[in-house]
Amino acid sequence: MSHASAPVTAVTPGSHPLPSYLQADNLGPWGNYLQQVDRVIPHLGSLARWAETLKRPKRILVVDVPIHMDDGTVAHFEGYRVQHNVSRGPGKGGVRFHQDVTLSEVMALSAWMSIKNAAVNVPYGGAKGGVRVDPKTLSRGELERVTRRYTSEIGIIIGPNKDIPAPDVNTNEQIMAWMMDTYSMNTGSTATGVVTGKPVDLGGSLGRREATGRGVFTVGVEAAKHIELDIPTARVAVQGFGNVGGVAGKLFAEAGARVVAVQDHGGTIYREAGLDVPALLRHVAETGSVGGFAQAEVIANDKFWDVDCDILIPAALEQQITKDNAGRIKARMIIEGANGPTTPEADDILQERNVLVLPDVIANAGGVTVSYFEWVQDFSSFFWDEAEINARLVRIMKEAFAGVWLVAQDHKVSLRTATFIVACKRILHTRELRGLYP
Numbered sequence: 001m002s003h004a005s006a007p008v009t010a011v012t013p014g015s016h017p018l019p020s021y022l023q024a025d026n027l028g029p030w031g032n033y034l035q036q037v038d039r040v041i042p043h044l045g046s047l048a049r050w051a052e053t054l055k056r057p058k059r060i061l062v063v064d065v066p067i068h069m070d071d072g073t074v075a076h077f078e079g080y081r082v083q084h085n086v087s088r089g090p091g092k093g094g095v096r097f098h099q100d101v102t103l104s105e106v107m108a109l110s111a112w113m114s115i116k117n118a119a120v121n122v123p124y125g126g127a128k129g130g131v132r133v134d135p136k137t138l139s140r141g142e143l144e145r146v147t148r149r150y151t152s153e154i155g156i157i158i159g160p161n162k163d164i165p166a167p168d169v170n171t172n173e174q175i176m177a178w179m180m181d182t183y184s185m186n187t188g189s190t191a192t193g194v195v196t197g198k199p200v201d202l203g204g205s206l207g208r209r210e211a212t213g214r215g216v217f218t219v220g221v222e223a224a225k226h227i228e229l230d231i232p233t234a235r236v237a238v239q240g241f242g243n244v245g246g247v248a249g250k251l252f253a254e255a256g257a258r259v260v261a262v263q264d265h266g267g268t269i270y271r272e273a274g275l276d277v278p279a280l281l282r283h284v285a286e287t288g289s290v291g292g293f294a295q296a297e298v299i300a301n302d303k304f305w306d307v308d309c310d311i312l313i314p315a316a317l318e319q320q321i322t323k324d325n326a327g328r329i330k331a332r333m334i335i336e337g338a339n340g341p342t343t344p345e346a347d348d349i350l351q352e353r354n355v356l357v358l359p360d361v362i363a364n365a366g367g368v369t370v371s372y373f374e375w376v377q378d379f380s381s382f383f384w385d386e387a388e389i390n391a392r393l394v395r396i397m398k399e400a401f402a403g404v405w406l407v408a409q410d411h412k413v414s415l416r417t418a419t420f421i422v423a424c425k426r427i428l429h430t431r432e433l434r435g436l437y438p
């Protein structure tokens with residue numbers, strides 16, 4: 001991971017010094033988020049006086065997650081749930097299981113959720129959770145115990161009207177089912193609306209699994225029209241071939257684009273004529289990685305950034321596109337499936353090079369949009385068909401993106417700052433309406 005060099009202000013004029021945990025890790029994702037906020041403040045007019053609230057998570061919970069391992073020992077894992085902002089509604093955002101998860105990373109992810117949820121105008125604040133564990137090293141029983149204990153520990157701050165978790169990296173429908181069941185056991189009645197991304201047979205929504213990738217594709221197609229990029233002849237490179245990258249790659253391939261390169265932990269594969277995406281998805285489902293896929297050549301991981309392509313989709317983790325590789329990227333358009341994949345320094349380099357960046361806070365909002373549909377369906381116990389869900393998703397994504405595009409033109413700013421303008425105005429307007437408790 002690279003570390004951007006711009007300093008982060010620890011003390012805001014006229015305000016109190018930030019708590020120590022907010023000053024930590026200036027150059028990590030939280031530091032990147034703070035720089036993004038600093039870039040939007042000049043565009044907020046009188047609402048800027050509330051901007052300090054964007055720099056401080058509302059509520060942070062750190063929990064110990066002890067479980068019995070299969071060999072009889074007791075292991076302790078560290079878990080987090082951060083509610084960055086709840087001005088517009090309950091907290092909403094995924095849960096990540098990863099060995100490198102840190103509190104400041106979860107703070108950044110929760111803040112990006114506040115921005116994203118406001119950008120597509122769903123009635124939520126922003127939240128995110130994580131457990132510092134490599135789930136690939138756990139048995140199924142151990143994974144279930146980690147999930148249930150973590151859910152019990154954060155149970156004091158989540159709930160259908162308080163904060164609604166969902167899947168993120170290394171979490172899936174089964175984990176959401178265990179979370180829903182644990183919360184329901186602890187509260188005494190079945191509460192389907194406490195998490196989204198559940199199995200369809202348990203109050204989940206049709207289309208949720210594919211929703212983030214579908215949103216990435218939808219926004220990509222809309223943006224391509226503005227820069228006259230022809231999707232059926234485009235070459236696409238994808239980093240991360242899980243829920244988001246896999247579905248986005250599949251939809252671009254179905255639209256005629258050539259997916260020429262894919263990278264995950266197992267390596268980087270390349271095929272100039274285009275990879276057989278359905279076969280690759282089957283291979284990943286069977287083996288867990290793109291590594292060993294026969295119908296492709298293997299290239300060095302670092303060469304991924306040099307691949308000749310028109311569209312690049314980072315769909316893995318934060319801080320992948322940095323000042324060190326931004327100058328090498330050949331794509332005309334980057335669609336951020338991942339959260340926080342581009343550092344502010346890299347953003348500047350890409351803008352100078354005229355590479356269009358569709359930022360995470362709008363490009364990957366399809367997932368939470370269908371999560372919102374799931375939550376609404378659970379409350380009413382009335383379920384919609386997939387065609388209706390996809391049509392509503394596409395409409396929301398297109399409208400939100402069109403609005404952001406206009407703001408970018410008006411203010412002469414990047415699409416990231418434009419999305420922050422739209423979202424921060426909505427968040428801070430509700431902050432102003434609600435006022436401060438004296």
Ligand SMILES: NC(=O)C1=CN([C@@H]2O[C@H](COP(=O)(O)OP(=O)(O)OC[C@H]3O[C@@H](n4cnc5c(N)ncnc54)[C@H](OP(=O)(O)O)[C@@H]3O)[C@@H](O)[C@H]2O)C=CC1
Nearest residue numbers: 169170212240241242243244264265315316338339364367
């Ligand atoms: N799921 C969702 O609905 C949403 C997810 N996102 C974001 O999208 C991104 C991907 O999430 P999701 O698809 O759900 O997660 P998954 O766990 O389904 O997939 C993650 C993918 O990223 C790969 N990966 C992880 N680390 C690296 C690395 N260092 N280099 C290359 N590849 C890597 C994984 O490979 P391997 O399996 O080999 O480790 C896997 O292919 C995250 O940033 C997430 O926050 C954003 C909005 C919604």
Ligand SMILES: O=C(O)CCC(=O)C(=O)O
Nearest residue numbers: 093094166168367368371
């Ligand atoms: O579906 C959700 O609630 C949130 C998904 C998520 O974590 C994200 O958009 O990053």
